Amino acid sequence: xxxxxxxxxxxxxxxxxxxxxxxxxxxxxxxxxxxxxxxxxxxxxxxxxxxxxxxxxxxxxxxxxxxxxxxxxxxxxxxxxxxxxxxxxxxxxxxxxxxxxxxxxxxxxxxxxxxxxxxxxxxxxxxxxxxxxxxxxxxxxxxx
Numbered sequence: 001x002x003x004x005x006x007x008x009x010x011x012x013x014x015x016x017x018x019x020x021x022x023x024x025x026x027x028x029x030x031x032x033x034x035x036x037x038x039x040x041x042x043x044x045x046x047x048x049x050x051x052x053x054x055x056x057x058x059x060x061x062x063x064x065x066x067x068x069x070x071x072x073x074x075x076x077x078x079x080x081x082x083x084x085x086x087x088x089x090x091x092x093x094x095x096x097x098x099x100x101x102x103x104x105x106x107x108x109x110x111x112x113x114x115x116x117x118x119x120x121x122x123x124x125x126x127x128x129x130x131x132x133x134x135x136x137x138x139x140x141x142x143x144x
């Protein structure tokens with residue numbers, strides 16, 4: 001679908017309101033998302049990653065919930081996990097932790113299956129390792 005727009009002089013005094021260039025860029029972005037079927041890809045890859053992480057983390061104590069909406073993915077742990085950001089970066093992954101205990105992923109809409117497989121494999125191993133180390137540390141504290 002091609003979009004048409006008409007400039008309106010109402011917002012010319014605002015920094016971002018009604019800028020014809022910004023509107024043209026936004027409309028072209030929407031056209032690309034539609035033409036390349038990026039929404040369908042986001043849904044499919046999001047479900048694939050969600051299912052893969054559920055399987056990879058199924059036996060891990062410490063995972064409260066794994067949720068997704070397309071490629072917006074959250075892995076809620078039962079402990080603070082800010083250290084995971086540094087650990088992931090050392091492993092070549094870029095993640096974010098919000099609310100101290102939710103690993104948040106926002107991969108690109110054009111993510112391919114091989115990239116999703118690699119993400120599941122690396123992140124699943126990383127979170128399992130983190131939880132195992134945290135569990136060992138808690139056990140050591142209890143016996144001390």
